[in-house]
Amino acid sequence: MKRIIKWFTALAAILVGLYAVTTGFGIWASHETGKRFDIGYGTSTSPKLVHLEIGYKVFAIPQNYIWSREDWKGGKVQGVNLHALWPDFEPYTEANRYEFDKPGWNRKMDILLREHNIPGSRTSRTSMTRREIYDRILYDYAAQKPRIARELQGPFGLKIQHLSPPRISGDEIYTGRKANGDFYWVQCGQEGKHEFPSCSTYVEYSKYVTIHYSFSRKDLNNWQGIDDAVVAFVNSFEANTKQGGLQ
Numbered sequence: 530m531k532r533i534i535k536w537f538t539a540l541a542a543i544l545v546g547l548y549a550v551t552t553g554f555g556i557w558a559s560h561e562t563g564k565r566f567d568i569g570y571g572t573s574t575s576p577k578l579v580h581l582e583i584g585y586k587v588f589a590i591p592q593n594y595i596w597s598r599e600d601w602k603g604g605k606v607q608g609v610n611l612h613a614l615w616p617d618f619e620p621y622t623e624a625n626r627y628e629f630d631k632p633g634w635n636r637k638m639d640i641l642l643r644e645h646n647i648p649g650s651r652t653s654r655t656s657m658t659r660r661e662i663y664d665r666i667l668y669d670y671a672a673q674k675p676r677i678a679r680e681l682q683g684p685f686g687l688k689i690q691h692l693s694p695p696r697i698s699g700d701e702i703y704t705g706r707k708a709n710g711d712f713y714w715v716q717c718g719q720e721g722k723h724e725f726p727s728c729s730t731y732v733e734y735s736k737y738v739t740i741h742y743s744f745s746r747k748d749l750n751n752w753q754g755i756d757d758a759v760v761a762f763v764n765s766f767e768a769n770t771k772q773g774g775l776q
Contacts, residue, residue: 570610571598572621572629579603584644584737588766593620608643615744615755618762633725634745640759641741642734657739662731663714666702669694680704685750687715707753717746728752732760 575592582588582605592601594611613619614628614636621629628636645657667690669676676692683689687703696702700716707713718726729743742759 570596572596572626573598573601574622574626576620581606581609583608583642584735586735586738586767588642588763590766591620593622596621608641611640611642613638613640613762615748616758618758634727634743634747637745638759639743640763642763643739643741644737645739657731658733659714659731660712663704663712666696666714666716667692678702685752687749687752703749705752707756713752713756715749715752717749720746730756732756734760734763 573592573595577592578589579592579595579601580587580589580603581600588609590609590611594613595601595609596612597610600606600609612621612629614625615638616636618638619625664675667676667678668674672694676694676696679691679693680688681691683703687705690702690704692702698716699719699722701719702714702716704712704714713730715728715730717728720726726746727743728746728749729741732740732742734740740759740763744755748755
């Protein structure tokens with residue numbers, strides 16, 4: 530009988546200990562989650578320049594273009610999310626905040642600057658040219674072979690690629706050549722299947738920095754102008770640092 534009582538006493542002590550550990554972990558997890566939400570996504574109307582180093586490039590970006598509060602601190606980062614309004618790349622302000630806040634893409638653009646191919650880095654070390662990314666899009670990893678692409682004439686001087694087997698996302702793939710002969714591709718959500726269809730593509734900005742940007746599908750007719758303007762927009766942030774514009 531004494532042995533049974535001792536066994537139940539020990540079991541109760543273990544259960545109390547587990548409860549204390551679980552409760553403590555829950556409080557800690559809640560605190561950490563709160564911290565993550567506190568430094569998560571947000572908006573700012575401040576034009577203060579933020580100094581960010583991405584893939585050996587230094588950019589001075591106004592804070593109201595950056596929608597990750599963690600990146601407002603500046604420093605070395607693996608990437609940064611930006612938002613702006615087409616066609617003048619307006620940043621977030623009190624005057625235009627309603628355009629950023631309303632549903633759909635409308636004039637909104639999302640732009641991600643991301644490092645890649647950094648020697649010794651834990652980030653992706655694969656090449657990120659536009660053509661190579663397109664070739665990966667066409668590759669069927671399940672079948673371990675490229676998808677078959679049947680090319681048809683598409684809108685706005687682009688060719689639409691009908692893939693077999695189709696991609697799970699169901700996005701439409703368009704390809705083309707820019708006025709300077711450079712290869713271009715873009716993937717777009719299908720009209721009718723998405724309430725607010727968008728298009729997105731990649732640009733290799735430098736050996737170590739890639740741009741991934743998204744825009745409203747209704748602006749696809751201006752794909753060349755958008756592509757050139759996005760690169761010039763990002764380049765202006767690098768120019769800020771060369772002109773001593775850091776704060």
